[in-house]
Amino acid sequence: METLHLVTNAVTVIFIATTMFAAGLGATLPALRAILADLPLLLLALSANLVVIPLLGWGVAALFGLSTAPFIALVLVASSPGGPLGAKLGMVQNGDVVAGAAMQVLLATAGSITFGPTVNAILTAAEVGGGVSLDVAALVRTVAVLQLVPFAVGLVLRRYAPPTARSWHPVAVKVSNVTFMIVLAGMLLGSWHDVVALLGSRALLAGFVLSVAMFTAGTLLATGSPVRRTTMGGVAAVRNAGPALAAVGIAFGNQQAVLGALAAVLLSGLAAAVPIAALLSRGRGGSTT
Template sequence: MSTAAVAALLVASMLAVGTTATIDEFRALARRRGLVMLTVATNTIVLPGLAVGLVGATGLAPEVSLGVVLAAAAPGGGTGALLTLHARGDLAVSTGLQVLLGPLGLLAVPVWAAAAGQNVVPAGDAGLLVVAGGLLGQVVPLAVGMWLRRSRPRIAEWVHPVARRAADVLLAGLVLYFLITGVGRLPQVGGAGVVVIAVLVAVSVTPVLLPWLGSVPQRRAVAMTTGVRNLTLGLFFAAVASPTVALTVLTYGLLMYGMCVPVALALARSKPVAVR
């Protein structure tokens, strides 16, 4: 039941993203190759690699370690663009990166889970079905949403809030489900697990402080996009593991929003900058 709900959440989330994305945003992003390459490397190599190193150095329990790595290795969270908007960042950059990073995360998550000594993809045909299902669950609704935005804008305007509300309801239901089934395992995340997650979130928003990364709006977009992980994708793989793994992913999300939202609000109160 939880796996089906997470798959539905993945579809609804990507459909909501697709109905806000345009080809022009990708064209603009393609002209910023350096920024794209650095952001992709940070999201798919640097942050998950740091997560693997930290969980190994701190000796976290295997299920907690897996949950941390799943969250850290899953880029392209759906609310990254929203926080970019609040932070007065470059919304076009954020949306384009979000769409690009989502499918890449489907490859990065099992690879980094394996690097941490865990296997989240079943062997044989079952594994192919998981990967193919995850890919189709992201690419197809994303493509459909973008087609609607381009060819049927009025329908896209109707579909977007419906898909967004469906995703919100499914996410809330899954959070409640995993909390009920895993509340007794909360102590297993432990203080060390919380510290590791907090360090990873803090590192993920540091691009806002790097002047060589680009303009102020671009740096804010990269910081918010990198800071918000794709918890839906993390839960997609956690659902085939255990409630403790899913609970750790949700703990990551709690700290992620608890740290990223104040950063976005603080940036919103800073001196306004032009979004290019």
């Protein structure tokens, strides 16, 4: 099992880097500047992901009357925006990949700073769990190395070596697709016993409902065409597991109950988000870049 975790972690790193690299190869500086200069879109996306969705996580956890471990897991997930799968869902739904990748990196960077205080405030108000203290600098470095740097390298290649970017882009997308499937399989194989243990609880349903609610909130709190709005929904629906896992280790001593609940919430969330993205892809000829 330890070997499986090591392999899954290694493939996850490759998946994140190649997904962001492929997004950069498919982007252009004018298109990227247009996204970052869209103040209404930025404000809505930041509000949705940093304020509305964490509150949704708290609300869903309370609504389903979850016990301590799944309650904590749901709040951790809801409070951690910018998961690299958000960029992948933009590809799956043939959405606005440039906007999705740019927003995902921005949210991951902002979330690495807001995650700790947000989780601490919610758990304190809900009188669940304890204080959460995380190394913000380490989280920012992780986002920069695994997400921002590959995206920037791809963007530079697209700008200064277009033929190379065009030839490498299909390969990067294929590697991203293959590693995506391996990561999903690794999560299922490595956490199946934890997921099975929660089948009698409401944690899996709560994770599924939260993912649908996050997709909806991200779509509604966005501007632009329907394609761009649903891309923002996909970015909002999948969260950044890194800070959540760090919090489990630092603040909760790697409690197996919390780890198992976190895996269950993440997997049930993907079970909602991936089919939605696949359904949206119907009738769309190709990704918008």
